[in-house]
Amino acid sequence: MAQHLTMNDIAQMANVSVATVSRVLADSPNVRAQTRERVLEIVKANRYEPSYIARSLSAQKTHTIGVVIDDIANPFFMELAKGVESVVRDRGYTMLLTSSNWDWHKESVLVRTLVRNRVDGVLIAAVHPESDSTELLKNTEVPFVLMNCWSSDETVSYVSGDSVAGGRLAGECLLKANVQQYLCLVGVPHQSSEERAQGFIEAINAVDKGESLHVYRDVPGFDDGYRIVTGLIARHRLDAVKTGIFASNDFVAMGVVGSLLDHSIAVPEQVSVIGYDNIAFAEQCRIPLTTVNQPKKTMGELAAAALITSIESGNPGCEQLLLRPRLVVRRSCQPLTG
Amino acid sequence: MAQHLTMNDIAQMANVSVATVSRVLADSPNVRAQTRERVLEIVKANRYEPSYIARSLSAQKTHTIGVVIDDIANPFFMELAKGVESVVRDRGYTMLLTSSNWDWHKESVLVRTLVRNRVDGVLIAAVHPESDSTELLKNTEVPFVLMNCWSSDETVSYVSGDSVAGGRLAGECLLKANVQQYLCLVGVPHQSSEERAQGFIEAINAVDKGESLHVYRDVPGFDDGYRIVTGLIARHRLDAVKTGIFASNDFVAMGVVGSLLDHSIAVPEQVSVIGYDNIAFAEQCRIPLTTVNQPKKTMGELAAAALITSIESGNPGCEQLLLRPRLVVRRSCQPLTG
DNA sequence: CCACGCTGTGTAATCGCTTTCATTTGCAGG
DNA sequence: CCTGCAAATGAAAGCGATTACACAGCGTGG
Incomplete structure (x- = not known):
């Protein structure tokens, strides 16, 4: 089936050698105008499409950037990927997007696959602590840039948000909401969610007004948020105390709000809720969400640009960026002024 | 840089020929156990990763499936892609996901790029009428399956939703909501949105009760929905008449609801709204959305399975599926019973 | 009229792997 | 100890491009 035409076929039809066809397709100047035209005509007439596979093998360059994210259906990662994609495409590369579905083991398998596919560089969002992805990349000397997490290794490039600062913003916002107890729901044990929590706790503890602070871990998604809050309501931990x-x-956060509303607890009157990321839907959910914005698209763009620059320059050129988060106040948590 | 080890390097270190290394890596039975071990040891010790580029060139097969969607940050397409990805990965392929950003021209460029990358097959969501993608694929004899749209061409495989039926479901639901005028907002001029509108209009017209029906076209996104409705409100076309x-x-639909609420028009009390697709957020938006569900993930899975089967069997094997849509009643439109 | 240089084109090596075919090795049976 | 057959291995030809190098043709200046 799918018997693709080869450059040789075209060469024969045009009565020239493959070298000439190659030159025509590469816009090399050393081809007679007449020959060029003839070749191009035959290429077009036969709908010849050159094989990038062969080209890559010969050129030792695939013009492909591998991207590893955690969840392909998650708006946060998708906005990140969109940023990556725009830069990657502009600079003449193709993006190979893969997703680990939050599986730490799969992540290193994916990176391995990317290396085998000889991508020119790799972008990874949120490396898992247990994963050996970065080690593999270092050993194979494939350029890479981390996204949405950072590394103390001075040779590793990354573009991330300042999660501690973001958590602090959230904490400061909640401090002004005049509540009597704080709850902090931490997602999967990632660097960034840990840091968000850390910043939040710091901010709360910096101003001890005698409120209580409870931390719940391993609350990664909507359902988990819903479940936890539903449990707390059942134990009457939320209906009596302003939280x-x-x-x-x-x-x-949406899961939290969902459960609260389903149990007739008013947001933000009885319970204030604040999220993180400012995904596109945060504005349109049941109670518009107060949240900490991350410049997702920018993050993807910067990471991709840094990676490609490093690829094309040939030197590692370490770029370490921490983007500033910004508080977005909507309805779910409204700080009392003064 | 990134000087990858080659099979030759491994062969020399192990004092065998490349053929033997290749056989070891391919799990061929004709290798002495002792030799196999020695080779594997060296492979592991040196972290050798075989080049899929070279492999593909030699084998004339990339084990890659190209996927073209309209928007990489759109939950509908992402759930579709997730379905595709799971099947593709299970069957030992890699998914190459590309997005056209609703640009008709870019779509055929993307397909061309996929062909040049010699993907083993292509999945396209929502081919644009003006695009020549399918023609290109037919000519190059690359197997492909359409998603979320269908074709009257009996040689073209597709997996889509029955949009006319879905539109009809929406119409029937709205008919029971006891309104005095109907509005139909049609998205980009795609086959599927046209058919949704068509089914809707059919359903409304089938039961003429004297209500008026207005159709607005080219309303593809949130902002467009918001804008249109805001305009109508300004002209007092929505506040007096139940719609x-x-x-x-x-x-x-979310844009529509947003504008209505922002202008203090009650949903569904004054205006009933019904959407299409049942994206994950439909349940969690300001007013939980009544909508027509499409089995997005299933659609992706079926399309991918059909494609890979056709690739591996070697014959085109035409599969044409129209999946049944299902009405999901939530708050934004509640039909009065009886 | 010849040497020189430039343009245009072809030849062949190369990229890293698979696979066929030939050859070597090992081992059992006569 | 030799024959024969099967198992293990190697040599080499692709796969489809790129590209260094060789060379043919041809106009120009000495």
């Missing part, structure tokens, strides 16, 4: 809840991402 | 609005996708 502020910080969720380490907007999904969890 | 039912059908939006050809959930984004538009």
Whole structure:
């Protein structure tokens, strides 16, 4: 089936050698105008499409950037990927997007696959602590840039958000909401969710007004947020006391809000909720979400640009960026002024 | 840089020929156990990763499936892609996901790029009428399956939803909502949005009760839905008359709801709204959305399975599926019983 | 009229792997 | 100890492009 034409076929039809065809297709100047035209005509007439596979093998360059994210259906990662994609395409590369579905083991398998596919560089969002992805990349000397997490290794490039600062913003916002207890819901044990929680806790503890602070871990998604809050309501931990809840991402926050509303607890009157990421839907959910914005698209763009620059320059050129988060106040948590 | 080890390097270190290394890596039975071990040891010790590029060139097969969608940050396409990805990965392929950003021209460029990358097959969501993608694929004899749209060409495989039926479901639902005028917002001029509108209009016209029906076209996204409705409100076309609005996708519906609420028009009390697709957020938006569900993930899975089967069997094997849509009643449109 | 240089084209090596075919090795049976 | 057959291995030809190098043709200047 799918018997593709080869450059040789075209060469024969045009009565020239493959070298000439190659030159025509590469816009090399050393081809007679007449020959060029004839070749191009035959190429077009026969709908010849050159094989990038062969080209890559010969050129030792695939013009492909591998991207590893955690969840392909998650708006946060998708906006990130969109940023990556735009830069990658502009600079003449193709993006190979893969997703680990939050599986730490799969992540290193994916990176391995990318290396085998000889991508020119790799972008990874949120490396898992247990994963050996970065080690593999270092050993194979494939350029890579981390996204949405950072590394203390000075040779590793990354573009991330300042999660501690973001968590602090959330905490400060909730401090002004005049609540009597704080809840902090931490997602999967990632660097960034841990840091968000850390910043939040710091901010709360910096101003001890005698409120209580409870931390719940392993609350990664909508359902988990919903479940936890539903459990707390059942134990009458939320209906009597005015509460502020910080969720380490907007999904969890939406789950929290969902459960509260379903149990007739008013947001933000009885419980204030604040999320993280500012995904596109945060504005349109049942109670528009107060949240900490991350410049997702920018993050993807910067990471991709840094990677490609490093690829093309040939030297590692370490770029370490921490993007500033920004508080977005909507309805779910409204700080009392003064 | 990134000087990858080659099979030759491994062969020399192990004092065998490349053929033997290749056999070891391919799990060929004709290798002495002792030799196999020695080779594997060296492979592991040196972290050798075989080049899929070279392999593909030699084998004339890339084990890669190209996927073209319209928007990489759109939950509908992403759930579709997730379905595709799971099947593709299970069957030992890699998914190459590309997005056209709703640009008709870019779509055929993308398909061309996929062909040049010699993907083993292509999945396209929503081919644009003006695009020549399918023609290119037919000519190059690359197997492909359409998703979320269908073709009258009996040689073309597709897996889609029955949009006319879905539109009809929406219409029937709105008919029971006891409104005095109907609005139908149609998205980009795609086959599927046109058919959704068509089914809707059919359903409304089948039961003429004297209500008026207005159709607005080119309303593809959230902002467009918001804008249109805001305009109508300004002209007092929505505040006096009880209205039912059908939006050809959930984004538009959310825009519609957003504008209505922002202008203090009650949903569904004054205006009933119904969307299409049942994206994950439809349940969690300001007013939980009544909508027509499409089995997005299933669609992706079936399309991918059909494609890979056709690739591996070697014959085109035409599969044409129209999946049944299902009405999901939530708050934004509640039909009065009886 | 010849040497020189430039343009245009072809030849062949190369990229890293698979696979066929030939050859070597090992081992059992006579 | 030799024959024969099967198992293990190697040599080499692709796969489809790129590209260094060789060379043919041809106009120009000495």
